[in-house]
Amino acid sequence: MMTQQVVTDNNGGGVLPNPFILERADPQITRHVDGxxxxxxxxxxxxxxVLRGADSLEGLRDAAETTVWVRHPEGAMGSHIWAPELHWIDGAWYVYFAAGEAESATADVWRIRMYVLEHRGPDPLSGGWVEKGQVRTPIDSFSLDATTFAHRGRRYLCWAQHNPALPGTNTSLYLAELADPWTLATEPVELSRPELDWETVRFAVNEGPYAIVRNGKVFITYSAAGTGAEYCVGLLSADEDADLLDAASWAKSPVPVFATSAEAGVFGPGHNAFTVDEDGRDLLVFHARAYAEIEGDPLDNPDRHCRVQPFGWAEDGTPDFGRPLPEN
Incomplete structure (x- = not known):
């Protein structure tokens, strides 16, 4: 039987149970400008x-799930629809996601690339999503987990991509400025590659970036290693006045900032996002499993559940995520 840990929600004294939403990996919760x-x-x-919408954070748990787009029956965008993110940019909604080719005799389901959908209406749950195409990068290679953020009047895209010139590395993190939500305006800069011991367990991976700007810094969290109990969250940081497209502006934490807690019974936390509750309290959104060992192919396992918990800030201004809270 699954037990549930309760996180206090300061909105009217309600509570947020964890797991927050079952069988939903790579979760993102965003609070729109209208609340x-x-x-x-x-x-x-x-x-x-799929998307859910609700007037309260807790309301997302039982909100109806709306399918806004389905895979193509053939060709590109036909398989492995992964890690969608919803963003409000200049008066329109955009979804970034990764996809491979539809299964066929000639298709490559592992030809994973990044794609963008656009919705010009105010309600992203309504019809009207339009495909804007692939995010083209200078290297045509395995790429995924696109996220976007604006800073000092410029909009950036950060993503994970395989560079064939880096043997032994699965994916590094790249950053570029955007000309529009689906087109790069600058040459990508490699911000981070998996080189530390904890980033290279089973797989040498940096993926799932997400940005937050606070306390005079730009922070990008990311996930590293394989998708089992070794999966964990790393942290990059740069001064808010720095040139974000200069790799030298960024510093990497030498240790994970959020990782498995066997004591809490939460394994492989990662692919996080940030949101706030109704009172503006910072919340970490992530997925994790409730056990350490995965049987069979991890891609066939649906047990990565969305979790939500509050986090704070250290005296030096860096985020303090603590440890995963137990489900009991």
């Missing part, structure tokens, strides 16, 4: 993009 909350994540069938 409404939206949720998206990878679905275990990897064949569609």
């Amino acid at each position: 409404r909350y939206y949720f998206t994540a990878t679905v275990p069938s990897y064949d569609r993009i």
Whole structure:
């Protein structure tokens, strides 16, 4: 039987149970400018993009799930629909996601690339999503987990990509400025590659970036290593006045900032996002499993559940995520 840990929600004394939403990996919760909350994540069938909306954070748990887009029956965008993110940019909604080719005799389901959808209406749950195409990068290679953020009047895209010139490395993190939500305006800069011991367990991976700007710094969290109990969160930071497209502006934490807690019974926390509750309290959104060992192919396992918990800030201004809270 699954037990549930309760996180206090300061909105009217309610509570947020964890797991927050079952069988939803790579979760993202965003609070719109009107105060409404939206949720998206990878679905275990990897064949569609779903959204939920609610007037309260807790309301997302039982909100109806709307399918806003389904995979193509053939060609690109036909398989492995992964890690959607919903963003409000200049008066329109955008979804970034990764996809491979539809299964066929000639298709490559592992030809994973980044794509963008656009919705010009105020309600992202309504119809009207339009495909804007692939995010083209100078290297045509495995790429995924696109996220976007604005800083000092410039909008950036950060993502994970395989560089064939780096043997033994699965994916590094790259950053570029955007000309529009689906087009790069600058040459990508490699911010981080998996080189530390904890980043290279089973797989040499940096992926799942997400940005937050606070306390005079720009922070980018990311996930590292394989998708089992070794999965964990790293942290990059740069001064808010620095040139974010200069790799030298960024510093990497030498240790994970959020990792498995066997004591709490939460394993492989990662692919996080940030949101706030109704009172403006910072919340960490992430997925994790409730056990250490995965049987069979991890891609066939739906047990990565969305979790939400508050986090604070250290005296030096860096985020303090603590440890995963137990489900009991």
